[in-house]
Amino acid sequence: MKRIYLSSVVVFLTITFTLSCASKTTPTSTPSTDVSVVSKPVISEAAILAGHQLFDQNCSKCHRLFSPTEFNGKRWVRIIDEMAPRARLNAEDKSKVLAFVLSNAKK
Numbered sequence: 189m190k191r192i193y194l195s196s197v198v199v200f201l202t203i204t205f206t207l208s209c210a211s212k213t214t215p216t217s218t219p220s221t222d223v224s225v226v227s228k229p230v231i232s233e234a235a236i237l238a239g240h241q242l243f244d245q246n247c248s249k250c251h252r253l254f255s256p257t258e259f260n261g262k263r264w265v266r267i268i269d270e271m272a273p274r275a276r277l278n279a280e281d282k283s284k285v286l287a288f289v290l291s292n293a294k295k
């Protein structure tokens with residue numbers, strides 16, 4: 189069950205990032221020494237950084253700023269689904285915030 193869930197998160201992220209990166213392909217300094225990196229969509233450091241900023245700016249308006257480490261990935265996927273509309277995040281920003289919290293989520 190956990191494994192199924194984790195792979196669906198990976199698939200979800202892969203899809204959202206593929207979609208969100210498709211329109212503006214300017215990979216800012218991707219240190220790709222490994223050719224296999226190119227064929228595998230990765231969650232970029234830039235997306236996580238942007239997600240961190242969006243999180244700080246938009247997620248403490250109604251309550252304290254929660255720490256990503258307070259919840260595991262499964263909880264965060266549900267929380268962000270619920271909170272993104274409240275914070276009026278568009279799909280791209282939502283996926284960045286999700287990338288940020290998941291990269292720091294409780295294991």
Ligand code: HEC
Binds near residue numbers: 243
């Ligand atoms: C418009 C107000 C509003 C904004 C903006 C908002 N939240 Fe919330 N959030 C709430 C309310 C209300 C609750 C508590 C009630 C609930 O869970 O529905 C809550 C609860 C939470 C919880 C606790 C969930 C739990 O199960 O204990 C987390 C974590 C959270 N929000 C994260 C976020 C994040 C991340 C963002 C930014 C993307 C965000 N919130 C933006 C209103 C908001």
